[in-house]
Amino acid sequence: MVGRLHAPTPLPSRPALVLLKDITKRFPGVVANDRVTFELRPGEVHALLGENGAGKTTLMNILYGLYRPDSGEIWVKGRRADIRSPRDAIRWGIGMVHQHFKLVLPHTVAENVALGLAGTPFWAPARAVAQKIRELSQRYGLPVDPDRRVWELSAGEQQRVEILKALIRGAEVLILDEPTSVLTPQEAQELFKVLSRMKEDGHGIIFISHKLDEVLSVADRITVMRRGRVVGTVLAQETNKTELARMMVGREVVFRLTKSTCQPGEAALRVQDLYARNDRGLWALKGVSFHVCRGEILGIAGVAGNGQRELVEVLTGLRRAERGKILLLGREVTNRSPRLLSDLGCAHVPEERIRMGIVPALPVEENLILKRHHRPPFCWRGLLRPRAIRSFAHRAVEEYAILTPSLRTPAKLLSGGNIQRLILARELSGRPAVVIAAHPTYGLDVGATEQIRQLLLRQREEGAAVLLVSEDLEEILELSDRIAVMFRGEIMGIVSAGEASLEEIGLMMAGERRSPVRSEGT
Amino acid sequence: MRRLGPFVLEPRLSPSRAAVLGVSLGAVVFALLLAAAVFYGYGRNPWQAYAQIGRGVFGSWPSFSEVLRRAIPLILCGVGLTLAFRAQFWNIGAEGQLLAGAVAATGVALFLPVPEGWRLPLMFLCGFLAGGLWAVIPALLRVKLAVNDVISTLMLNYVMAYIVEWLVHGPWKGPTMRGFAYTDRFPLTAQLGWLPGTRVHWVTLALGVVLALGVAFLLARTRLGYEIRVAGQNPEAARYAGINFTAVFALVMLLSGGLAGLAGVGEVAGIHRMLRSPSHISMGYGYTAIIVAWLARGNPLVAVFTALFFGLLFAAGDHMRIALGLPFQIVGVFQGLIFFCLIGFEILLSWRVGLARKGRAWSGQIGS
Ligand SMILES: Nc1ncnc2c1ncn2[C@@H]1O[C@H](COP(=O)(O)OP(=O)(O)OP(=O)(O)O)[C@@H](O)[C@H]1O
Ligand SMILES: [Mg+2]
Numbered sequence: 001m002v003g004r005l006h007a008p009t010p011l012p013s014r015p016a017l018v019l020l021k022d023i024t025k026r027f028p029g030v031v032a033n034d035r036v037t038f039e040l041r042p043g044e045v046h047a048l049l050g051e052n053g054a055g056k057t058t059l060m061n062i063l064y065g066l067y068r069p070d071s072g073e074i075w076v077k078g079r080r081a082d083i084r085s086p087r088d089a090i091r092w093g094i095g096m097v098h099q100h101f102k103l104v105l106p107h108t109v110a111e112n113v114a115l116g117l118a119g120t121p122f123w124a125p126a127r128a129v130a131q132k133i134r135e136l137s138q139r140y141g142l143p144v145d146p147d148r149r150v151w152e153l154s155a156g157e158q159q160r161v162e163i164l165k166a167l168i169r170g171a172e173v174l175i176l177d178e179p180t181s182v183l184t185p186q187e188a189q190e191l192f193k194v195l196s197r198m199k200e201d202g203h204g205i206i207f208i209s210h211k212l213d214e215v216l217s218v219a220d221r222i223t224v225m226r227r228g229r230v231v232g233t234v235l236a237q238e239t240n241k242t243e244l245a246r247m248m249v250g251r252e253v254v255f256r257l258t259k260s261t262c263q264p265g266e267a268a269l270r271v272q273d274l275y276a277r278n279d280r281g282l283w284a285l286k287g288v289s290f291h292v293c294r295g296e297i298l299g300i301a302g303v304a305g306n307g308q309r310e311l312v313e314v315l316t317g318l319r320r321a322e323r324g325k326i327l328l329l330g331r332e333v334t335n336r337s338p339r340l341l342s343d344l345g346c347a348h349v350p351e352e353r354i355r356m357g358i359v360p361a362l363p364v365e366e367n368l369i370l371k372r373h374h375r376p377p378f379c380w381r382g383l384l385r386p387r388a389i390r391s392f393a394h395r396a397v398e399e400y401a402i403l404t405p406s407l408r409t410p411a412k413l414l415s416g417g418n419i420q421r422l423i424l425a426r427e428l429s430g431r432p433a434v435v436i437a438a439h440p441t442y443g444l445d446v447g448a449t450e451q452i453r454q455l456l457l458r459q460r461e462e463g464a465a466v467l468l469v470s471e472d473l474e475e476i477l478e479l480s481d482r483i484a485v486m487f488r489g490e491i492m493g494i495v496s497a498g499e500a501s502l503e504e505i506g507l508m509m510a511g512e513r514r515s516p517v518r519s520e521g522t
Numbered sequence: 523m524r525r526l527g528p529f530v531l532e533p534r535l536s537p538s539r540a541a542v543l544g545v546s547l548g549a550v551v552f553a554l555l556l557a558a559a560v561f562y563g564y565g566r567n568p569w570q571a572y573a574q575i576g577r578g579v580f581g582s583w584p585s586f587s588e589v590l591r592r593a594i595p596l597i598l599c600g601v602g603l604t605l606a607f608r609a610q611f612w613n614i615g616a617e618g619q620l621l622a623g624a625v626a627a628t629g630v631a632l633f634l635p636v637p638e639g640w641r642l643p644l645m646f647l648c649g650f651l652a653g654g655l656w657a658v659i660p661a662l663l664r665v666k667l668a669v670n671d672v673i674s675t676l677m678l679n680y681v682m683a684y685i686v687e688w689l690v691h692g693p694w695k696g697p698t699m700r701g702f703a704y705t706d707r708f709p710l711t712a713q714l715g716w717l718p719g720t721r722v723h724w725v726t727l728a729l730g731v732v733l734a735l736g737v738a739f740l741l742a743r744t745r746l747g748y749e750i751r752v753a754g755q756n757p758e759a760a761r762y763a764g765i766n767f768t769a770v771f772a773l774v775m776l777l778s779g780g781l782a783g784l785a786g787v788g789e790v791a792g793i794h795r796m797l798r799s800p801s802h803i804s805m806g807y808g809y810t811a812i813i814v815a816w817l818a819r820g821n822p823l824v825a826v827f828t829a830l831f832f833g834l835l836f837a838a839g840d841h842m843r844i845a846l847g848l849p850f851q852i853v854g855v856f857q858g859l860i861f862f863c864l865i866g867f868e869i870l871l872s873w874r875v876g877l878a879r880k881g882r883a884w885s886g887q888i889g890s
Contacts, residue, residue, distance in 0.1 A: 316762075317764070337766075338761065338764035339763075339766070340764070342763075342764055348762070350762060355756075355758050355759075356756075356758045356759055356761075356762045357759065357762070358756070358759060359756045361755045362751060362755060366748070366751075370752065370759065370763045371763045373745060373748050379745045382744055382745050383743060383745070384744060384747075384748060
């Protein structure tokens with residue numbers, strides 16, 4: 001294996017589309033990229049793998065002109081490229097779709113695409129590009145309506161707009177930073193089809209992802225990074241999950257979780273006939289009822305946008321319930337404040353971690369006490385206790401392996417995965433009675449995903465009731481004791497994990513109601 | 523990175539302290555250079571003018587004490603504003619809050635029958651409450667009705683200024699003042715003492731410094747301070763953490779406006795010893811305090827020093843008027859230039875700037 005990793009790659013007939021040579025980038029306290037060399041050929045999908053904080057995003061930001069490397073060279077199509085801004089990058093035919101989209105929400109698709117596009121007329125620029133959008137979306141199978149407003153679009157559609165934006169600017173190289181973490185499985189499949197069409201046209205695609213199965217199926221070559229360095233580049237056909245995981249983590253990773261049998265206690269969270277509206281004032285929850293017992297994980301499956309987000313918000317006090325009842329540990333808590341719910345022992349791992357889960361400018365240690373900052377040992381008679389905060393933060397950083405230069409580092413400087421670990425450390429360390437986790441492993445590397453799943457299972461063994469909302473069916477099946485499927489704000493049925501078949505869950509996700517006789521089964 | 527003429531800009535996520543200090547000083551120096559042009563416009567050699575002003579201000583204790591005197595209301599208002607700005611509440615209303623404090627103090631001084639020993643402490647207390655409550659109005663308007671804080675605080679300044687005008691022309695017009703729009707003179711027990719040979723009402727000055735320390739402690743080490751910072755940096759996370767916005771913003775503005783109110787008490791009890799027209803009471807201290815707090819980057823301890831700097835500007839304005847024969851309004855021009863440069867130089871804090879030279883990696887950096 002070692003031999004193959006370092007074997008010289010055969011000389012391509014055409015020069016590489018992109019060649020990054022010995023790129024080094026240091027940030028205070030970390031070497032994010034350490035003499036990284038990376039090559040992208042025309043007509044290939046080249047995946048970039050690595051643990052959280054390995055330096056993938058940094059490397060791509062350098063190629064896209066957002067950061068300047070401390071040393072190293074960038075070559076595009078055999079020519080030395082001096083890329084100092086995204087505008088330069090676009091001129092060199094490089095486009096990037098960031099993990100967090102950068103669209104102007106109140107504007108239409110066409111207006112967003114026209115924004116900053118060279119050569120668009122000053123007046124009515126959107127009309128001029130609308131035609132072009134239709135052409136390109138036909139060609140690559142990217143259906144979007146140029147006249148829709150961006151806020152109306154799903155995450156998948158917004159991503160298509162970002163890709164179109166890059167293509168219309170003439171990108172030959174497309175960088176996708178964790179593109180599938182916001183997509184439903186169907187949307188991901190559609191994306192892969194688009195990518196293969198782009199490949200045929202000779203485009204090159206750099207694809208960052210933490211999902212190994214996905215990487216193995218779409219990529220031609222895979223480069224693995226660890227702690228800022230390249231571990232090796234392998235052909236996708238000649239490798240497998242175990243090997244990739246070992247390259248990333250540096251040790252074996254078990255893909256089987258050890259899960260004890262479920263011994264449910266009394267119901268810790270009970271929801272009865274819940275109704276709520278979404279931000280646009282339409283019904284998002286229409287009579288949802290279920291319960292979660294202590295020592296049990298209830299998985300909520302379903303395609304994104306079927307009311308899961310609103311459900312989590314209502315359960316954590318962030319959204320009003322219009323009708324129905326929520327009982328936490330036997331106490332009615334419908335429409336009570338988030339503070340009360342969290343004080344009663346309801347932990348919440350939010351879906352939007354940067355927007356809601358952390359205070360980006362505050363240091364790691366102060367982020368770790370959010371929600372418990374008003375209670376001993378962190379606060380006493382209105383005064384914060386720095387010693388208690390620091391020692392708790394020390395333990396949390398260690399126990400949850402949060403990679404940070406120091407406890408005083410602003411949380412926004414951590415890599416995506418480490419921010420998620422910070423949130424989990426905070427939410428799970430307070431011995432919660434109920435854990436409401438929305439996409440808890442979203443954006444985490446394989447090692448961390450295993451670790452977090454193990455943590456959720458440990459919570460369950462310690463007697464917490466866990467409500468797991470995820471679009472990742474595999475995750476739901478692996479962790480849950482019972483699975484509820486949501487469709488258009490209603491629960492289509494609840495099945496126990498043992499007896500659930502994939503087809504049955506798939507049908508429910510598509511809106512088929514399970515026969516009521518069996519849904520009372522567990 | 524971005525390109526701007528011959529420069530390239532690289533985003534800087536968290537600027538270091540040295541960078542902040544360097545950039546702020548740079549902005550002030552740059553503003554003073556621009557101001558030199560104004561002196562030229564008046565046909566005076568700017569360097570000589572600066573030297574003359576320097577000699578005038580630092581020449582003797584009594585003239586230097588004017589810097590302190592001018593700094594007192596700026597310290598109190600500025601410190602209060604740092605608190606509001608840390609909560610991302612744009613309190614443009616320190617001017618009105620200061621006047622509210624002055625009105626309350628006048629009421630206590632002239633009309634409240636209390637034991638004489640209690641009069642001054644009560645004036646401070648009521649001044650604080652008046653300024654604070656006046657500032658709580660926009661806080662509640664914003665939290666409950668989503669009314670823009672910049673507009674509401676600004677508008678309340680005009681309301682309070684007209685209330686003062688009405689009082690001194692109407693019900694509170696002093697019978698002993700021979701028709702001037704003043705209230706009566708405060709009784710001796712309602713006047714603050716001066717440091718010998720100066721007009722520095724030292725009680726207010728001491729109060730300002732102590733309160734700056736207090737606000738710094740509040741922000742860094744108390745639960746309320748933590749909640750203020752969280753609510754200011756990321757309201758979404760504050761909601762998630764169950765922080766009570768109404769309570770936090772009401773308290774922030776009570777304190778912020780209260781401090782401005784104390785400044786008003788100091789001005790009427792320490793300088794004028796009566797209530798008179800708003801432009802005499804304040805000369806725009808509440809507006810200047812915005813720059814004071816901005817230059818201090820929301821740090822209340824630094825605000826003490828930036829307030830002293832602007833006190834110096836005011837004192838220099840007096841000298842320019844007397845020694846150089848320039849209009850006093852030139853102080854406003856200076857302040858405007860400084861504020862303008864500060865905002866303009868802000869770009870250097872969020873972006874690291876270097877010279878773009880082809881083929882060469884990094885050349886010079888500014889303020890890193
Ligand atoms: N602007 C910055 N300032 C300081 N440190 C930074 C900055 N950007 C990234 N880092 C650090 O550089 C390292 C690499 O970060 P990067 O975002 O490239 O990781 P990543 O491989 O994309 O991880 P993830 O999979 O979690 O997104 C991390 O340790 C991160 O904390
Ligand atoms: Mg990343």
